[in-house]
Amino acid sequence: MEKKSGINGNSVPECPSSIAISKVTTRDEPKTCKAKFLVFLKKNILVILTVSGVLAGAGLGMMVRNMHLTRVQMTYFAFPGEILLRMLRMVILPLVVCSLVSGAASLDTRSLGKLGGIAVSYFFVTTLIASAIAVALALIIKPGVGAGALNTNTLGLERVTTNKQTADSFLDLARNLFPANLVAAAFRSYATEYKIITVGNFTNGSSIYQTVPVGTDTEGMNILGLVLFAVVFGVALKKLGAEGEGLISFFNSFNEATMVLVSWIMWYVPIGVMFLVGSKIVEMEDVVLLVTSLGKYIMASILGHIIHGGVVLPLIYYGFTRKNPFSFLSGLTTAFITAIATCSSSATLPSLMKCVEENNGVDKRISRFILPIGATVNMDGSAIFQSVAAVFIAQLNNIELNAGQIFTILVTATASSVGAAGIPVGGIITIAIILEAIGLPTNDLSLILAVDWIVDRTATVVNIEGDALGAGILHHINQRELKKQRRQQREEEEDEELMEVKVEAVANTQAEEEASPLVIHLEPGQTHGSSPDSAQEKDAMESIL
Structure with a gap:
């Protein structure tokens, strides 16, 4: 050595x-x-802290529960959790609008239409499958059979009244797609209410009354209208070309700044989650009575969420990508815990977007275009517990559902979940629409509302899981199309190079007897440089060499 x-x-x-x-x-x-x-x-410190916050919140809630706090003291105790919800909701508007505008503007029109078509098809099919699973489970488990004596009085619940017609509910959905005032859509949405007016008098002097629908503005962001406007506005900026580049850069910068804010908010999530979970445990009154009375309904709903979220959605993802879906889902732990704590797909959107992009490597153009749309229109988990609730209330009132009513539940649950608010207790209104569609009474909705806080947590997890896996599928399809385009471009370039070589070889083959392109024939008495064509011949020879 x-x-x-x-x-x-x-x-x-x-x-x-x-x-x-x-x-x-x-x-x-x-x-x-x-x-x-x-x-x-x-790498996983945020996930560990968030899980620790959930466990600490459960323990803290059990300790404080024995102190028998007053309503005012409960409000103070829940204050740190309320701050988390307010911060998450604060970034929803800039995140949805800016991400959709920049996402729609960054994709060309053809790929935008193709990806949008695939996304809508995916959302519709998965929600329809979720509703079918829910109805099948409800018909097998029969949560409402034998519970006819159960009513709001025995559980001490307040009645939930709703008189909204099914037709008006779907008309409101269409109206919210096209908000009359874009600024007002940031904090208000359109809703139909009913007013009794006098339309005439009988001959005996008594008045004739009629109920007419009247449009009103209700509190709550009209995300559906903002989503549609942002997508169309992004496409319009793309069509402008160079003139729209400045505004596209503005929305891109705004979007990146919002994501920085989200990364800061994420560090407060463990503290906020701890107090959200703890305050919910403190607020619970007689959980044992509710769970034993409505246990079969809760079991059917959560079982539907487990089947759809643990089997159906991963199989769909594997069928498209041939990749392990659970390794993809492992990168969404923080978003799942945020969903359990907040019960809101909209509030979980910032965390979900960050997890999908950073942990799973999904293209930002795809995630920031698809996830806001999914948080608005893709509600697989909500469709499951809403369908179970409809069958449960039918069984509770000893009403046998026929095939037509079951089909109506499937279609109505799938369609109305598009307009369901991505907030806690947002699905109760949707259940009322389903009940009205199949002619069932809505006076038992308070039973569903009593345990909604339990079922809604697993429903929100399934909602955001469907959005994330949809983004992963679209990312895979987009990458495959890009590889295909690059391969075609390489093949075309190789063909062009071969054609150029053939053309040059034919142009330089001037000899009749010799086949070599390097041989250049001179006319008798002609030498190199004696003709003006000699320079061209020399260039031809060099090109072949």
């Missing part, structure tokens, strides 16, 4: 250093494991 080092001077320091490195790595193996653990801890 020394002789070799004497011949090659560069190898003199090489051998001792390599030996030293091998000795160091052998000696420092425990430190390497520690370093790996620190890297893992650094």
Whole structure:
């Protein structure tokens, strides 16, 4: 080894250093494991803190529950959790609008239409499958059979009254798609209410009354209208070309700044989640009575969420991508915990977008275009518990559902989930629409509302899981199309190069007897440089060489 080092001077320091490195790595193996653990801890610290916040919140809630707090004290106790919800809702508007505008403007019109068509088809099919699973489970488990004596009085519940017609509900959905005032859509949405007016008098003097629908503005962001406007506005900016680049850059910068805000808010999530979970446990009154009375309904709903979220959606993802869906889902842990704590798809959107992009490597153009739309129109988990609730209330009132009514439940649950608000207790209105569509009484909705806070947590998890897997599928399809386009471009370039070589070879083959393109024939008495064409002939020869 020394002789070799004497011949090659560069190898003199090489051998001792390599030996030293091998000795160091052998000696420092425990430190390497520690370093790996620190890297893992650094990468997953937010997930660990969030899970710890849930566990700490459960323990804190059980401790404070025994203190019998007043309503005012409960409000103060829940204050840190309320701050988290307010911060998450604060970034929803800029996140949805800016991400959709920049996403629609960054995609060309053809790919935008193709991806949008695939996304809508995916959302519709998965929601329809979810509704079918829910109805099948409800008919098998029969949660409402034998519970006819159950009513709001025995559980001490307030009645929920709703008199909204099915037709008006779907008309409101269409009206909200096209908001009359874009600024007002940021904090208000359109809703139909009913007013009794006098339309005439009988001959005996008594008045004739008629109920007419009247449009009103209700509190709550009209996300559906904002989503449609943002997508169309992004496409319009793309059509402007160079003139729209400045505004596209503005929305891109606004979007990136919003994501920075989201990353800061995420560090407050463990504290907020702890108090959200703790305050919910403190607020619970007689959980045992509710769970035992409505246990079969809760079981049917959660079982539907487990089947759809744990089997159906992963199978669809695997069928498109041939990749392990559970490794994809493992990167969404923080978003899942946020969904459990907040019960809101809209409030979970910032966390979901961050997890999908950073942990699963989904293209930002895809995620920021699809996820806001999915948070608005894709409600698989909500469709499940709404369909179960409709069958449950029918069984509670001893009403046998026929095939037509079951089909109506499937279609209505799928269609009305599009307009369901992505907020806690937003699905109760949708259940009322389903009940009206199949002619069932809505006076038992308070039973559903009593346990909605339990079922809505797993429903929100399934909602955002469907959105995230849809973004993963679209990312895979987009990557496959890009590879296909690049392969076609390479093949076209190779064909063009071959054609150029053939053309040059034919142009330089001037000899009749010799086939070699390097041989150039001269006319008698002609030498190189004696003709003006000699320079062209020389260039032709160099091109072949």
